[in-house]
Amino acid sequence: MKKGEEREATFGSEKAFGSRMKEMVKVMSIMDFKEHDVFPQPGVTIHMDTDQGRIYGTIKSVSGGRVMVDFNHPLANKKVKYKIKLVDVIDGTEQKLEALISELGLKGEVSESNMEAKITLEKNKDDKEFEIKRATLHAMAKGFIPDLKKIEVVDKESA
Numbered sequence: 001m002k003k004g005e006e007r008e009a010t011f012g013s014e015k016a017f018g019s020r021m022k023e024m025v026k027v028m029s030i031m032d033f034k035e036h037d038v039f040p041q042p043g044v045t046i047h048m049d050t051d052q053g054r055i056y057g058t059i060k061s062v063s064g065g066r067v068m069v070d071f072n073h074p075l076a077n078k079k080v081k082y083k084i085k086l087v088d089v090i091d092g093t094e095q096k097l098e099a100l101i102s103e104l105g106l107k108g109e110v111s112e113s114n115m116e117a118k119i120t121l122e123k124n125k126d127d128k129e130f131e132i133k134r135a136t137l138h139a140m141a142k143g144f145i146p147d148l149k150k151i152e153v154v155d156k157e158s159a
Helices: 030-036 093-103 130-144
Strands: 006-011 025-029 045-050 053-063 065-072 080-085 108-114 116-123 152-156
Touching: 025 030, 053 108, 080 152, 093 108, 093 116, 116 130, 130 152
Parallel strands: 116 152
Antiparallel strands: 006 080, 025 065, 045 053, 053 065, 108 116
């Protein structure tokens, strides 16, 4: 695609969010929720941390001390249609790294020379997900810019 160009893409459920799986609908005790000060109501989205990572589910019903939660993606079994517009083209290692920093909601500066990058991030002590974002930045930089020989991420306390 070229800058400013628009396209549409349609995907069946298998290539989009997959098929609905009945084993992803769980019946849980209301006590599981109350232990965490969560009072379940139909339509509410919840998350659970598992060994495989965080999963999201939608509460379908609450009855008789039981809560039915659907962990299928809300768009499972559905055909999806995307309208895509290429807004900008990012060239150069520094610009790519700056775009990743911005996309993750971080603030920082980038310097790059000879395919070695130094990223200085402003560490926001109020951002509880800073460490996760920092690790994600490092992993994404390696994935999107495989020619980088070295990536150094340094934290600077913000004022």
